[in-house]
Amino acid sequence: MNAIILTAVWGIVMMFGGAFFKQKSTPKYWAIAGLILAIIANCAEVYMQKPMVAIELKGMLDFTSFNLTFITIVLVCTLLLFLLNGRDIEKVGNNVSEYFALIFFVLCGVSIAATYNTLLTLFLGIEILSIPLYILTGSDKRNLKSNEAALKYFLMGSFSTGILLMGIAFIYGGNTGTPTFYINNINLGTGKLPVMLAIGLVFLLIAMVFKVSAAPFHFWAPDVYDGAPTVFTSFMATIVKAGGFIAFIRLFEHAFGTAQQQWQILIAIITAATLLIGNLTAVFQQSVKRMLAYSSIAQAGFMLLAIFAINQFAKEGIILYTAAYSLATIGLFAILIKMSDYTIDGFNGLAKQQPVLAITATIFLLSLTGVPLTAGFQAKLFMLMAAVNDGRQIWLVVFAVLCAAISAYYYFKIIQAIYFKENTSAVNQQWDITPAFKTLLIITAGLVIIIGIWPSVIIDWLYY
């Protein structure tokens, strides 16, 4: 609750502060201060087991240590993004304060999407998360690519909202017991699902798959991620996607958990398709930004394993996966933003010019591949263990491991470019890098390794 209130209030503060901030760098410090405040307030809520202000919610939001841990991870990752790329957000356009305000609103939406308990709050959370993002995607107003990305994202996003609402209406009407929006009270009946509930479930599934950009509804993701300003791509591909997943897993655990037998095969097919399409198309990309967009689809395939299984491993794993994937991708994007050339050739000879960037980029890439001793390995391990423990579709586990092997190809291509290729390009890269940036990168890489060795540092929080 603290996080929701503080991010919403701070978003408004940033929005109106834009009129009073004289210097362009002021909003960044305000945003960082607000985020630290939100993290402290959120941790305090975990300690004290109750929010600062008591608000009667009628059980519409549900704050467990699982949800609060997820929100903490999301806030910490955003803080890292602000610290690493604060200056790049300032470069996007003139309305710096508003960009930060919109990011705060997105965080508020993610917090609601992580804690919702009724279909109404699910809808509100997803919308509060999406609408500011449409604006952020199009924030580079003169750039045609950014415009296109915004329009495409907006049309696709609101299309999926329409499907989501239709699904909710059918779930409400098809309920076999008393009609209700509370996800824990939805009565699925016994045996085969009634027709209306089945239609509603499929609509909700399509809408959520749209939001997390899994196949077959992934087609918007590469274009949008490619067109948006790179800082916001970094935010979208990590934090927002994780928010979508936490909403997805919550919905299917609480609302449809009893009918798992019936929808599990659907999720299995979606997972396999996502893994295959994400990894295979990423292999052929020349631009690293676009490759990371496809790799985010591939990683979404791994996260879908948690929804496939929904057991203790899956719930621990999705938290771990959020942390591992967000840290590595934010770090990698932070390095990419500093490049003048976004193709893989742009990384040629990075080891000689910027050894710190090279070594941290390598750690992030190894984590995304899932090499042992990095966070990505633990996260993937938890996901695979969840699927194995479920024990129904073992072929999916084998398939996921094979796809992880494909992903090694395109991640290692960048590592190869960093260490074993000479920089031959005529453009002389200007490095705008401060010692603070390097220190932060090292801290991020350190976090990736620490989580990789002791995943319990995060998982213990779930049982606080």
Next chain:
Amino acid sequence: MPINYYIFLALALFCIGVVGVLTRRNAIIIFMCIELMLNAANLLLVAFSKLYTHVSTLPTAGSDAQIFVFFIMVVAAAEVSVGLAIIVMMYRNTHSVDVNFLNRLKN
């Protein structure tokens, strides 16, 4: 009137919306089709709400669906304001609202 009529009407509206989004090329018309989808959901919710008011003995039965409809309207209004701003921004740069323009990102 049986509830089936409302369900079929809402589904028909929804399908018109979906087909419109998938086939039309004008951004504004796509947008209107999306609104049609949202309103189909509204209609369905109100129909179910009315049904349960009749069926149930509770005086407040079904009222939550009607409140949901208000939320949908508010969110749709927020979406319209953002969406039209994006379309206007697009129009300023390309002097067209045709979504066939959206192919530049592919390569």
